[in-house]
Amino acid sequence: MALPDKILKAFHVQMRACERLGSPFTARLCRLLPPALAAETPVGLRVRDWAGDPIADALALRVCGGLQWLARQAPDSVLGAVFPPANRDDAALAEALDATLSDRAGELLPWLDRPPQTNEVARSGILLGGLLHIADRTWPAVELLEIGASAGVNLALDKQSYDLGEGRVWGPEAAEVRIACAWQGAPPPLEAPLRVVARAGCDAAPINAADPEARDRMLAYIWPDQVARQARARAALLTAAGLGIRVERADAGAWVPARLAEPARPATTRVVMHSIMWQYLPEATKEAIEGAIRDAGRAATPASSVAWLRLEPDGAPHSAAILLDLWPGDLSLELGRGDYHGRWAEWADV
Numbered sequence: 107m108a109l110p111d112k113i114l115k116a117f118h119v120q121m122r123a124c125e126r127l128g129s130p131f132t133a134r135l136c137r138l139l140p141p142a143l144a145a146e147t148p149v150g151l152r153v154r155d156w157a158g159d160p161i162a163d164a165l166a167l168r169v170c171g172g173l174q175w176l177a178r179q180a181p182d183s184v185l186g187a188v189f190p191p192a193n194r195d196d197a198a199l200a201e202a203l204d205a206t207l208s209d210r211a212g213e214l215l216p217w218l219d220r221p222p223q224t225n226e227v228a229r230s231g232i233l234l235g236g237l238l239h240i241a242d243r244t245w246p247a248v249e250l251l252e253i254g255a256s257a258g259v260n261l262a263l264d265k266q267s268y269d270l271g272e273g274r275v276w277g278p279e280a281a282e283v284r285i286a287c288a289w290q291g292a293p294p295p296l297e298a299p300l301r302v303v304a305r306a307g308c309d310a311a312p313i314n315a316a317d318p319e320a321r322d323r324m325l326a327y328i329w330p331d332q333v334a335r336q337a338r339a340r341a342a343l344l345t346a347a348g349l350g351i352r353v354e355r356a357d358a359g360a361w362v363p364a365r366l367a368e369p370a371r372p373a374t375t376r377v378v379m380h381s382i383m384w385q386y387l388p389e390a391t392k393e394a395i396e397g398a399i400r401d402a403g404r405a406a407t408p409a410s411s412v413a414w415l416r417l418e419p420d421g422a423p424h425s426a427a428i429l430l431d432l433w434p435g436d437l438s439l440e441l442g443r444g445d446y447h448g449r450w451a452e453w454a455d456v
Contacts, residue, residue: 107144109154114140116160120167126424127447129329131190135173135203136166138196142203143169148211152218162385164222167327172217173203175326176210185210190330220311221386224327225256227342228335228448229381229417230263231287234276235294235451236415236430236441237263240375242298243432244411247374251365253358253395254383255307257315257324258351259342264302265349266342282341287448292455294441303374305351308361312353315346335447358387359394366402370410376402381417382426382446403433417444425452 121136143150149169156165177189188194188202207214237248252261267277271288276296314320321343328339354361362378370376378399384392399414406412414431428441428451442453 107146107150107154109140109144113143113153113156113160113165117166119161120164120170124329129331131331132170132329134196134199135170138200138203139166139169142200142207145204145207147207149207149214149218152215165218167222168218168220169214170329171222171327172214173206174330175217175323176206176213177330178322178326190333222327223256223309223311223313223324225259225313225324225339225342226382226447227259227266227283227339228285228287229444230260230266231268231270231285231289231448232417232428232444232451233260233379233381233415234263234268235289235453236379236417236428237300237377238294238296238298239430239439239441239456240377240411240413240415240432241300242295243437244375244413245373246299247301247303247371248413249304249371249374249376250302250306251362251376251378252305252307253309253362253378253380254386255309255312255353257313257320257343258305258307258346258353259315259339260379260381261305261307261351262342262346262349264300265345270296281345283338283345285338285448288450289453290450291442291453293453303371306365307351307353308356308358309353310355310357312355314353315343315351357391359391362395363398366398366412372409375411375413377413377415379415382419384416384418399431403431403436406433408434428453 117136117140121133124133143153177186180186184202185206188199250261265281266283266285267279267281269275269286274296313324325339328336403412412433416429417426420427425443425445428444430439430441439456441456442451444451
């Protein structure tokens with residue numbers, strides 16, 4: 107069974123991205139999976155007949171996430187024996203993939219039904235910069251409304267500590283979650299007195315950070331050879347659980363208008379934020395969200411501001427745009443560019 111060119115391209119693009127982002131093991135998976143998926147297995151057939159855009163749908167990461175979850179559930183299995191920390195050759199890994207795709211299809215297929223949810227907490231180092239710009243221009247107090255919030259770890263960004271390079275630090279020294287994000291260019295105003303006074307999030311398939319099984323599902327999307335990233339994600343999940351953060355199960359196209367229709371807090375900026383999730387939304391949902399934000403923006407007053415902060419791909423290679431819209435004033439800014447995994451941000455002089 108030959109895989110279509112668009113499927114082969116999707117795995118190749120993801121392989122190169124994993125190489126660039128520091129996961130040689132996941133890059134190997136993406137290189138070895140197409141031959142394994144070419145076999146007449148239920149998983150292979152589902153991948154071959156993929157109806158959407160396999161790159162935009164992160165098809166390769168759906169498969170890799172399911173495989174890592176299986177490996178973590180059974181470390182003594184054929185698959186578990188070839189996943190990190192084991193260091194096996196390509197032949198052993200390919201053999202394990204063939205056996206797993208054939209024998210454990212029933213457990214793998216559900217992973218193809220949902221997009222990856224890395225809920226990458228290191229992106230907080232970029233979102234923080236956007237919030238500091240907001241606090242500097244409006245009010246110190248912000249209400250965070252995150253869509254695609256997954257487990258809600260980025261909603262706890264004010265409870266984390268940050269090493270932002272060149273001696274720049276922010277956040278409580280005793281924080282369990284410590285994030286390194288190299289700020290380059292014209293950095294946001296670290297002295298801005300930012301305070302998070304309320305936080306809420308929604309997701310089509312939320313993860314309960316207080317549930318160990320749910321945590322395992324999210325951690326399956328974090329590449330297994332990135333040990334420090336795994337540990338940071340686990341600490342972030344426990345922090346979110348400790349704060350009692352619960353992400354609502356809701357369609358963002360309905361949730362955002364409903365939240366923005368609620369009475370605004372005085373002397374507070376209401377911030378709708380999201381990161382690396384916009385591509386997964388249907389066009390109608392995007393239009394509903396943007397329309398609701400802009401309607402709320404037009405109704406904003408100096409006493410109650412509205413902001414739209416996002417870190418999202420815009421077609422440029424290897425990084426995402428950091429964008430901010432702010433009302434009143436109808437201000438639209440490209441704050442800079444950021445790494446998908448939050449390792450660095452290049453800030454514009456705005």
